[in-house]
Amino acid sequence: MSSPHGRHRARRAPSGARKLATRASAAGATLALPVIGASTAFAGEDTTYIVASGDTLSVIAAEQDVDGGWKTLYENNRSVIGDDPDLIAPGMELSLDGPAAGSAGGSATDADNASYGTDTAADEPTAVMPVDGSTPTAGYEASGAHWENGHTGQDWSVPVGTTVKAAAKGTVVEAGWDESFGYQIVIKHGDQDYTHYAHLSQIDVSVGATTGMGEAIAKSGATGNVTGPHLHFEVRTTPEYGSAKDPVAWLKNHGVTVSNPA
Template identity: 45%
Template sequence: MPAQARRIALPRAARIGIATAVTGVSFALPLVTAISAQAHTAPAAPAASAAAERSAAPAAQEGYRVVSGDTLSKIAAVGNVEGGWHALYEQNRSVVGADPNLIFPGQRLALPGRAAAPAKPAVPAKPAAPATKAAEPQAQVQVRTEAAEPAEQLQTQLQVATPTQVVTATPVAAATSGFVAPLVAPKRGTAYGVAGSMWASGHHTGQDFVASTGTPLRAIANGVVVKAGNGGAYGNEVEIRLADGHYAEYAHLSSIGVKIGQTVKAGQQIGLSGATGNVTGPHLHFEIRNGSEYGSDINPVAYLRAHGVAL
C-alpha cells in the first residue's frame, strides 16, 4: 500500500449530511447571541420608568413650616393656594385653632390645591449622546413640576415676596385686601401680650406704635365708628366696627376727627396721636377686639398681617 493517505470515498447522502450539520452550527451561533443580548437589555426601560416616577413624587406633601412673620394670607398668596387664606385655614383648622389670625413659628401646615402656574417656555431637547455611550444607564431622569417645590424654597420666597408699602396721611386706596396700617411707616413699641401688673388684664391688650403728638391716624379698613370720646385710662379714643365683625380701637389721641355712627373708608384719617389717659408719653395704643368692650382682644399685628398689611 502506498505511504500517502488513502482517500475514502463517501456516499453522496453522507457528504450532504455533514455539510448541512456544519452549516447549521454557523447559523445557530448568531441567533443564540442575539437572544442573550436581548435578555440582558430588556429590563432597562422599566428601571428608567421607575426612576422617573420616583423623581416625580410631589415634594409638596412635606407641608409648610411656619416661620416668624408669616401669616395665612402671605402663605396662601406666595404658595398660589386656590381659595386663598380661607382655604388654607380650613385645611389646617386643627393646627391653627379657632383664630386664623394667630399662627406660630414651627407649626406645620398642609398646603391644599394650588392654582395652575403660568406656562413656561419649552426647554430645548439636549443633543443625543454619542454612539460610544449608548450602553450607559439611562435612569437619570429628572422631573420638575411647580407643585413639587420644597417647603424650604417656599419659605425663602415668602421672606422676599412682600414689598414695602408706601402710603400717605390723606385717604388712600387700601391694599388689595382692603386693609392698611393704622399710621404711615409704623414703628412698633410695646408688643401685644406682654405681661405686667400695670394692666388690669395682666397683659398688654394691644400693640403700641411710636408716634409723636399730632401724627395722623387712619382707619385700617372700611367700617362704622362706634366710639369717639374720652375713654378713661384710654384717654381720647376711637373705635371702629369693621366689616368682618372685629373692632379696631385707637387710644390716647390728642384729637378726634370722626363721630359715632360715621362710616369711614380704609386709609381715612380719624384723628391725631397724643398722650391722653394713662400714659407715660405720646404714642398710639392700637387694639383688635372680637367685641366692642375691653377684654376681648386678639393679637393686632397678626390680624393685620393676615389681611396683607406689612408691619
C-alpha cells in the first residue's frame, strides 16, 4: 500500500517527425513534403498525412489545421483507422481534406461515443488489466493510516516480478524513482487520461516510448512506501499526483471486467 506524499514532474519527449504527402488526383503520384501549412500545399490535390510514432488524432488535427478537429479527421478516415480512434499506427496515410477512399462515413455521434481518452464505454475493449492473477486489496479512496488524503488508486497483490502491462496504448511520460511510489511509470493516453504504475521492481520502458495495449512495461515489486509486494494502479487527468479518478470505473468504461475490487 502506498502513502503518496511525493510529487513528480513529467518530462515530455519531443513528438516524432511529422510527414505529409500529396497525392495528385489525376496521375496518382505521391510526393513527400516537409511539415508546412499542408492544407494549401497544392491546389486541386488531396493532402494526406503519414502517421508518425506518438501521434494522436487531436495532435494531427491541431498541427495541420483540420476543419472540425480530430472528430472530422477520424470520420474522414474511419475506413483506414477502424472503429477505435485511439488506435492509429505509424505509417497510416490519413486524408486531411475529405473522406478517404472507401470511407464508411460514420456520424459525429459515432465519434462522440468512441473511446478517445474519455470515460465513454466502448463496444470493444480498449484497455486491459495491468496485471494478471492478482488479488484486489486497497481500493480507490480507501481511508486509513497509510494514506494522507485517501487512497488514490487500486492496489492488486501480486508476487514480486509479476509482469506489468500498459493498460492502453499511449506514450511514456514518466519512468523512474519517487520516494513514496518507488519505481514508477506514467503513460499518457489519447487527449486526457494518464495511467500510473507504482512500487515496481523493474522498469522496461523509457520516457518517450510508445506502448501498445497490453505491452509488458515493468515487473511488479515492493519499492517505495509499502507493506508488501503489490501493484498500485492509478488513473489521472494530468501526469501529476493529485488528479486521480476511479481506476476501476475507467477500466470498466474501456471494456475491462474487474472482479471484486476491494
